[in-house]
Amino acid sequence: MVRTRGNPLAEQLLETLEDRGFRDTLPRRAVVQAIAVTERHFTAEELREQLPGVGRATVFRALKLLVESGMLCRVLLEDGNLHYQLSHRGHHHHLLCVQCGASQDLVGCDIESQLQQVAALHSFQVSGHWLEVYGRCSACQSPQPA
Amino acid sequence: MVRTRGNPLAEQLLETLEDRGFRDTLPRRAVVQAIAVTERHFTAEELREQLPGVGRATVFRALKLLVESGMLCRVLLEDGNLHYQLSHRGHHHHLLCVQCGASQDLVGCDIESQLQQVAALHSFQVSGHWLEVYGRCSACQSPQPA
DNA sequence: TTTGTAATCGAGATGCAGTATCACTAACTG
DNA sequence: CAGTTAGTGATACTGCATCTCGATTACAAA
Numbered sequence: 001m002v003r004t005r006g007n008p009l010a011e012q013l014l015e016t017l018e019d020r021g022f023r024d025t026l027p028r029r030a031v032v033q034a035i036a037v038t039e040r041h042f043t044a045e046e047l048r049e050q051l052p053g054v055g056r057a058t059v060f061r062a063l064k065l066l067v068e069s070g071m072l073c074r075v076l077l078e079d080g081n082l083h084y085q086l087s088h089r090g091h092h093h094h095l096l097c098v099q100c101g102a103s104q105d106l107v108g109c110d111i112e113s114q115l116q117q118v119a120a121l122h123s124f125q126v127s128g129h130w131l132e133v134y135g136r137c138s139a140c141q142s143p144q145p146a
Numbered sequence: 147m148v149r150t151r152g153n154p155l156a157e158q159l160l161e162t163l164e165d166r167g168f169r170d171t172l173p174r175r176a177v178v179q180a181i182a183v184t185e186r187h188f189t190a191e192e193l194r195e196q197l198p199g200v201g202r203a204t205v206f207r208a209l210k211l212l213v214e215s216g217m218l219c220r221v222l223l224e225d226g227n228l229h230y231q232l233s234h235r236g237h238h239h240h241l242l243c244v245q246c247g248a249s250q251d252l253v254g255c256d257i258e259s260q261l262q263q264v265a266a267l268h269s270f271q272v273s274g275h276w277l278e279v280y281g282r283c284s285a286c287q288s289p290q291p292a
Numbered sequence: 293t294t295t296g297t298a299a300t301c302g303a304g305a306t307g308c309a310g311t312a313t314c315a316c317t318a319a320c321t322g
Numbered sequence: 323c324a325g326t327t328a329g330t331g332a333t334a335c336t337g338c339a340t341c342t343c344g345a346t347t348a349c350a351a352a
Contacts, residue, residue, distance in 0.1 A: 021328095022328085022329090023318090023319055023320075023327095023329065025328085026318085027329080027331090028329080028330095044309065044310080045309075054330090054331085055331035056310090056332085056333090057311080057312090057333095058329080058331065060309085061330090063310095076222070078274070082309080095265055095268060095270045097270075104268060104270070106264065106265070106268070108264055109260075109261075109264050111257065114255075114260070115279055118252060118255050119241055119279060119281065121254065122241060122250060122283075122284070123283075123284035123287075124250070124279075124281055124282070124283055125282045125287055126279055126280070126281040127244065127282065128224065129277065129278065129279045130276075130280075131275065131277045132276045133261055133270075133272055133275045134274040134275060134276075135265065135271045135272040135273040135274070136270070136273065137269075138268070138269035138270065141269075141271055168300095169298095169299060169300070169349075170348080170349095171299085171347070171348070173301065173302090174301095189337095190338070190339075191338075200301090200302085201303070202302075202303080203301075203303085203339090203340075203341085204300080204301060204302065206338085206339060206340075207340095228338085
């Protein structure tokens with residue numbers, strides 16, 4: 001395993017980890033680099049297949065670190081499977097295409113304030129929420145109707 | 147295993163299953179009965195512990211049937227654990243107390259229409275969503291401040 | 293009733309995602 | 323450069339769920 005210069009995104013992720021006190025190690029670097037070049041959401045297993053030289057536990061540890069640091073987010077698919085995906089923003093949600101599996105971030109959604117109000121009717125104090133939206137992306141709508 | 151007269155709710159669940167073409171068997175009856183008398187949301191494992199005489203696969207098969215028939219719903223806890231809970235209404239969401247674990251249904255939440263609008267900005271056609279709300283229930287708020 | 297048969301059951305194997313252990317190694321620190 | 327400590331990885335294990343397949347049972351037709 002050789003220390004390669006990763007792509008800019010990978011470097012940035014590594015830097016953030018360093019800022020949080022974590023070391024810049026070769027295996028970690030490999031995991032982060034693999035994630036940085038992955039377009040779609042992925043499972044831990046898929047990631048592992050791309051990293052035959054990295055131990056199983058290390059991959060999971062890196063995933064956990066990145067999730068806890070807010071750089072990676074979990075995505076719950078409609079079939080219940082849990083995937084991972086790079087997180088650029090802070091809190092946000094996903095529009096998941098049930099046909100092609102693509103995911104795009106949902107921006108401009110101010111659901112929390114609405115939740116606060118409705119929950120208040122139940123005397124419930126909201127501290128967080130989890131939302132996934134399923135449907136069809138623009139590319140999967142018109143082209144092939146049926 | 148003896149055929150006992152279950153409580154009314156259990157009988158109703160069984161009937162619905164029968165209407166859908168599923169048989170009224172003793173093990174199934176036991177599973178449904180156990181679910182019907184459970185107040186809180188529960189894990190498959192907890193349910194299984196109450197049913198030592200019923201096979202593992204049978205419990206899971208019954209859970210799946212009930213979920214697919216809309217009588218049981220899955221609840222995703224904040225820690226990522228999946229629980230099950232009786233579903234009285236149709237589509238609804240849960241207010242999950244992170245302190246005592248209680249769950250109450252969120253009524254009067256018209257989130258889907260709001261989602262449709264926001265998603266439309268992305269040319270995304272919404273077909274469904276999953277929402278869990280975390281926070282503190284009324285009982286867990288005032289009594290013990292810290 | 294009796295009987296045919298498809299649904300269902302259950303024991304155990306298997307799958308899959310993630311964690312625990314622990315001896316070893318590599319990265320930072322002084 | 324040596325010491326400290328985080329990190330690594332092989333492997334065992336856990337938790338939750340599904341698969342397999344021969345045995346059993348519910349239901350309905352005779």
